[in-house]
Amino acid sequence: MAAASDVVGSAHVPAIRLRDITKSYGVGAAKTAVLRGVSFDVEPGEFVALVGQSGSGKSTLLNIIGGLDEPDAGEVEVLGVDTQRASDAKRAGLRNHSIGFVFQAFNLLDHLSVLGNVILPAAFARDAHNIEDRGREALRRVGLSDYAKRKPGELSGGQKQRVAIARALFNAPTLLLCDEPTGNLDSETGKEVIDFFRELNAKDGVTLVIVTHERRVSSVAKRVIAMRDGMLVETTDEELAAAHAQRGGPA
Amino acid sequence: MMPVKNLTRMVVSNTLRSRRHFILSAFGIVIGIATFVVFLASTEQVGAVLEKIFPVEQVSVVAPRASLLGKDISKKLDDSIVEKIRSRPEVDRADPTAIVPRMALSFPAFGRGSFEGNDLKFEVGGFADGINPDYVNDDERTRELFKDWDSVKDDPNRIACSPPPKDPTEEVIQSPRAPGGSPKPGVYYNPCPHPERYYCDEADNQCHHRVPVVMSPTMIELYNGQFAKSHGLPIADTDFIKFVMKRGGLSAMRFSVGLGLTTVAGSNTTMRKARRIEAVLVGISNKSMPIGMTMPIQYIQRWNREFLGDDAATAYSSIIVRLRDRNQIAVFSQWLQDELDLRLEDSLGEKFATALFVIRLVLILISLVIITISSINIAHNFFMQVTERRRELGLLRALGAGQLDVLLVVLGEAALIGLIGGVLGLGLGLGVAHGVDWGSAHYLPKFPYKPASWFHFKWWILLGGLVCSTGFSVLGGYLPARRASKMQPAQALTQN
Numbered sequence: 150m151a152a153a154s155d156v157v158g159s160a161h162v163p164a165i166r167l168r169d170i171t172k173s174y175g176v177g178a179a180k181t182a183v184l185r186g187v188s189f190d191v192e193p194g195e196f197v198a199l200v201g202q203s204g205s206g207k208s209t210l211l212n213i214i215g216g217l218d219e220p221d222a223g224e225v226e227v228l229g230v231d232t233q234r235a236s237d238a239k240r241a242g243l244r245n246h247s248i249g250f251v252f253q254a255f256n257l258l259d260h261l262s263v264l265g266n267v268i269l270p271a272a273f274a275r276d277a278h279n280i281e282d283r284g285r286e287a288l289r290r291v292g293l294s295d296y297a298k299r300k301p302g303e304l305s306g307g308q309k310q311r312v313a314i315a316r317a318l319f320n321a322p323t324l325l326l327c328d329e330p331t332g333n334l335d336s337e338t339g340k341e342v343i344d345f346f347r348e349l350n351a352k353d354g355v356t357l358v359i360v361t362h363e364r365r366v367s368s369v370a371k372r373v374i375a376m377r378d379g380m381l382v383e384t385t386d387e388e389l390a391a392a393h394a395q396r397g398g399p400a
Numbered sequence: 401m402m403p404v405k406n407l408t409r410m411v412v413s414n415t416l417r418s419r420r421h422f423i424l425s426a427f428g429i430v431i432g433i434a435t436f437v438v439f440l441a442s443t444e445q446v447g448a449v450l451e452k453i454f455p456v457e458q459v460s461v462v463a464p465r466a467s468l469l470g471k472d473i474s475k476k477l478d479d480s481i482v483e484k485i486r487s488r489p490e491v492d493r494a495d496p497t498a499i500v501p502r503m504a505l506s507f508p509a510f511g512r513g514s515f516e517g518n519d520l521k522f523e524v525g526g527f528a529d530g531i532n533p534d535y536v537n538d539d540e541r542t543r544e545l546f547k548d549w550d551s552v553k554d555d556p557n558r559i560a561c562s563p564p565p566k567d568p569t570e571e572v573i574q575s576p577r578a579p580g581g582s583p584k585p586g587v588y589y590n591p592c593p594h595p596e597r598y599y600c601d602e603a604d605n606q607c608h609h610r611v612p613v614v615m616s617p618t619m620i621e622l623y624n625g626q627f628a629k630s631h632g633l634p635i636a637d638t639d640f641i642k643f644v645m646k647r648g649g650l651s652a653m654r655f656s657v658g659l660g661l662t663t664v665a666g667s668n669t670t671m672r673k674a675r676r677i678e679a680v681l682v683g684i685s686n687k688s689m690p691i692g693m694t695m696p697i698q699y700i701q702r703w704n705r706e707f708l709g710d711d712a713a714t715a716y717s718s719i720i721v722r723l724r725d726r727n728q729i730a731v732f733s734q735w736l737q738d739e740l741d742l743r744l745e746d747s748l749g750e751k752f753a754t755a756l757f758v759i760r761l762v763l764i765l766i767s768l769v770i771i772t773i774s775s776i777n778i779a780h781n782f783f784m785q786v787t788e789r790r791r792e793l794g795l796l797r798a799l800g801a802g803q804l805d806v807l808l809v810v811l812g813e814a815a816l817i818g819l820i821g822g823v824l825g826l827g828l829g830l831g832v833a834h835g836v837d838w839g840s841a842h843y844l845p846k847f848p849y850k851p852a853s854w855f856h857f858k859w860w861i862l863l864g865g866l867v868c869s870t871g872f873s874v875l876g877g878y879l880p881a882r883r884a885s886k887m888q889p890a891q892a893l894t895q896n
Binding site: 209237238244260270272316 | 401402403406409410413417791792794795796797798799800801802803804805888889890891893
């Protein structure tokens, strides 16, 4: 559990609370501002799509929310934990117990079996129990019960992404952060993944933040947050369509 | 921090999955540790042999030779000197064997015996001395037999007997045997009880226990190197007792000594009333004089008194002194010179020990340099590994690994490589040692104190090898591990 000093004490705790987040890369003349004072809240159980052109800063923002990157300035509170003030161990614990990540590139470890990849988060949990059973249950949820002993190299792209989702769901997180989860999938497989996320959000109440270029993804989200040049912008359907078109996805 | 069990499992799995990395990293450690343990074990063994030859904890006090008009006026080492030495703070007074006077047999004596069918004649005068029997306690046998048997009261075996008749052609006859199955008429046999231990002494026509003697390992080496070869006799085993037991036991190693006689042509062979006694070899001891034989000092005192008078029976040839601390040798030596006009016998052992110490330091330094280079090699390999595995390490962070977890995973891999490399290094070292010993046994000629093995792998050498290999590997892996733990997971995950 989070220490008292790291937990924001208020009656209403948003799942994510960002205030004036700034982030830049490079130094001197090569310094590029990626985020310029981003602020918003995400309520528990929301399904949020983060959209914008390439380089708009949405993946950086997602990494900051997940504690995989640090802002130069601003306040980040995730599930009631002030991740700026929390120790590294506290942030690691938060990622392990409460946050699931799904990446565009799947990020499966080839030397481990499918089940080994799914239960990998248990390696860092001190109180893990029924690990294999929970791993198999996570695989069953994504429809890969029969693939437990296979290696990632033997799977298709869609199957790999479902393994990555099973891994993200292994510890039953309350917040799922997805970075272009359908970016490497064909449209049919991508649709299955999106349907799965929608069901996860609707039935289990998992808070979802998805970075995407695809309109079909953003169209199922309950809320769309658009970004341009490191800032939040008002979005219209036309702009959304333009963003998707630039990426080459369906409008 | 992640549970130790999970950490261990992950470390083992990661280490074993990349053979190329493992071989590249462990190779230097294997060579370094093999060198390290072989060098240490060899210098340890050489040191042990050296201490056998020259016990470093003890010194030998002697009187400088001086003569005036042909008369020996050297300072006499007697009991008053012994007491003065005993009063010194450098000497442990509570230890009864801290001061051990030696007395040389100071008149001619001539030995005769047989070995492997060869009639042996040898000079004893000048090649025998006496020592406190309590000092010679090398094994059970010497503790039991190496004593002054003539001072044992009420010895039931000291009965009247007839000594062997004089042989007009031989000055000293060979030690007679006990009667066999069918004794030949007219042949003299040992009439004493326990004939393997007692003989009939011609001085009082009574049975006496043979005079017990011990010899130094140097004598065995001389026997093997010179005598056995020239006489076509079998080479004595390193375990001399085993060798002798095969040939009828130590009691078979008996011989006669003609006191007051000599084999040296032209010498005065009848200096008083020569007589014959019998002796028996009871053991091998480093406390014996190197070239010759040593017996309980009481025998020498009695014979010196009998043949040369009281003065010879109270003058010691040297005094062995064991100091509390070898670092006090210099102080003690100075006191001897200033106060008693005596000196310490030149100690080759000390010079050898110093040389060995320096050699050991150099060898350890060489092996440490090899291990250090292999540690740098490990660092290089791990830096490459960390770069290659950036995405994997970033993923671990995303899944809940803290910086400490990543640090421990990489350090654990380095430690495991070090440990396995250390074990393989020990194996290689033991194999090399075995090979050298085999070559030594088969191709090197026998020489004094040639050891059965040139290496002594003490437990601390093996443990030190493992600690060193693991420690240096962890040291080499530390910077890469630190870099891995400090990586931003987001950046690591975007690696292509």
